[in-house]
Amino acid sequence: MNVALSFYLMELKKIISYRAEFWLGFAGNVLSQFGVAFFLWKAIFAARGGESIQGYTFGGLMLYYLLVPLVERVVHGQEMGYVSAEIYDGSLSRYLIYPVSYFRIKYLGHLAQATVFLVQLFLGLALFLAVFHAPFSLSWQALARTLPVLLCSGLLFFIVTVNLEMLAFWADNVWSISVLHRLASHLLGGGLIPLAFFPGWAQTLLDWLPFTRMVSFPIRCLLGQVGNAEWIRGLGLTLMWAWLFALSGALLWRKGLKGYNGVGI
């Protein structure tokens, strides 16, 4: 067994050892977001009348809003703050001594968490199909396209997060920056309302930015709304952003470590 697989399995074991967190996190996070969207859009549909808004039926919108927290959990992986906390409390030091890359270890932790959330994503979908009998079926082709997209989107999110968290080398607190990042990716990525509700110019602009790659793009892939050309372009854009952020991350890491004091004198 190699070191990457060992780390991945260890992280998986750690996560699974918290059974209550597995179920409560799933129910609390997903159902609360879905519940708010359900009652809000039910009222909007009742007030406006008609079968659909911007091409979305009520059932279609509900499916979208179920997928937003499920997909976001897979893409986001670990809770935020894990890198900055290790910089602040000095526990980063132990990783600097191991002959293995710190970010490789952290990414494997992210992947392990994402794996657990992926299981929850399919559980959530199965639940939705059983309750709503929605006009949606998961095709093998859509699934085959979604899994690499989730992997790349997760990688992008991880790299952006790590970039922001490394500001902890200089700033006393980076929590608000991380919250802003999550809020921006949720809002501008189509998590709060689908991108179809944005004006045309904003949709064009957002399509080039990294946020949509982390929310709406994987959802649309899963729903089978993405063709071959768009899939390849989307993956390419995701990897391009990931590469750009990886470059800035490498710079921040080198500079940051020069000033790192490992807490205490």
Added chain:
Amino acid sequence: MIRARALRKTFRIHRKEPGLLGSVRSLFSRKWQEVHALKGVDLDVEAGEIVGLVGANGAGKTTLVKALAGIIHPTSGTAEVQGYVPWQRKNGFRRQIALIMGQKAQLWWDLPAGDGFLLLREIYRVPKETFEANLRALAAALRVEDKLNIQIRRLSLGERMKMELIAALLHRPRVVFLDEPTIGLDLAAQRAIREFILEYRRKENPAMILTSHYMEDIEKLCERIVLMRDGELVYDGPVAKMVSSYARHKVLTAHLRTGETGPDGPARPDSAPGEILEWSGASLKLKVERTRAAAAASHLLQTYSVADLSIDEEDIGTVIEAMLRKDPAA
């Protein structure tokens, strides 16, 4: 093995005045202070040596260890550990060192130690047979064979420290940094860990640097001591030489014959040839200047009915404390 020359480290620390006003002010303008944690340190440690690094809090001991372990970059100066520059953190360097920090857990809190060790086997690429043999030997030496399957957070402090030691030594490092390895442990656990460190040194012959505030650690483990004060080395040499060169006093203990007391009866003597440290009515302990130790001993023998008399060096902790205080009257 370890070689440091003119090692300096300056930290820039943000100073904030207390209170709400201070917090508001710091939003607009910040005051910075430079702290010189290392002021040109030279140090050599050879294979098989355990060097005790001693100093008051903030003297720079941990900074020096962190620089030599490659955790922090020094401001200037050079260092080589096993032929590598530590802060370049090449894998070849990291495979040969271990850092044990008594105040910081390095093992994974939520996992049994056994799982953490398996992971370390992969990290350090230790062959399976070697790993199993090492683990068996280390766990037996520290008597924790039956604790390997228990989550780290459910172990006692002493057991956790033993697991940390095993984790750090599984890959047989050539250089070991021990930062307060016995802090907070009971006497039995401290003794077990000291014996284990000596046994490891005997078998593996590594270079070791030990920082500790427990003088017993230093006395039992180190032949050589390095004293640090305000980022500088103030003494580097054998422990015995430090005591004989720097201790200005000796301690005389006279046990009186049964039923006998001094000329003042059972009361504390009014005068003595030195500072009275203890008087129990049946024994007298004095601190006297080294040059006057013989005369004081003679005085005690003439004045009291002495059954037993011993002349000892001052406690090492007292000598170090005085040296660190720059106190010439140690």
